Amino acid sequence: MRVMTAEAHSGGSATRWRAAVSAEHRLHITQLVKEAGEQLVELRGVHSGTTAEVARTLLEHLSESAALIEKALVHTATAAVTAGVALEEVAGWARLSAHELAEIVAVGKDHG
Template identity: 45%
Template sequence: MAAQLRALTKEAKLPGSGTVWRSAVAPERRALIGNLLDDAQEQLIQLRGAQRGSSAEAAERLLKGLGCGIDRLQQAVRETVGAALEAGVRVEDVAAWAGLSPDALAEVLGDGGRAVR
């Protein structure tokens, strides 16, 4: 019993929900996050060869490609934040890990802050 109490006390001091990601986040959502990250990675890899042609053409390809990569990463951030919040992680912890204030986190989620308040 003493060992269990020590473990519970230690867990209470650590940020997070104490749940395991795989049990707290649906497989479909985990797959979506993985796919978004894979898409972003592929988009960025393709940009390595985009620096040919005129300055305007290369800049256009790079900026459009970066925009697509950024969009996928932002989607992955929103999905990961949402999954963490649904798993019971405190808003303050999720915001700190994302390098955001709770208000900025609400803005990232794009739901008017309902999910974080």
């Protein structure tokens, strides 16, 4: 009871991730990170061929990985703010301005 009371007074920053973020949302974040990792693993040994071929392959995979990581960052930051962690704190961790994060969270709420 004391832990639950402390969590309620802490505004989300002391809540447990599994209690505050749905299993579906956690799974989605995990899948995005996994897919990004798989894209990066595919780059092992890709350094033979013409400069254009290697550059194209590297850039396509890196770009796709970056997009997946960006999606995971947005979903994670949105989940944290929605769970009650201070927007300014989450923005700092995500290397976003508080204004940018507020817009992202607002768009997420409108679509979900």
